[in-house]
Amino acid sequence: MRIIGGGVVGRNGGKMGIGVGGDVSLIDVKGEGLGQLEDEFGDEMKRLMCNPVKMGD
Structure with a gap:
């Protein structure tokens, strides 16, 4: 599962993905949020x- 954005929706999507045993990757532009x-x-x-810029490629 690939999630773009680490806000509220991205976090909840990540929790759900992990909960069902998925391989979850979250992509964000804010380093502090990733921490x-x-x-x-x-x-x-x-x-x-x-x-x-990379997101547009």
Whole structure:
């Protein structure tokens, strides 16, 4: 499962994906948000930082 954005909807989607045993990757442009996700989910979710230019490719 690939999730774009680590806001409320992205976090909840990640929780659901992990809950059903999915391989979850979350992509976000804010590094501090990814750090919070790491604290919350640890190794259960892959976190990728991207910038708007890369997202358009």
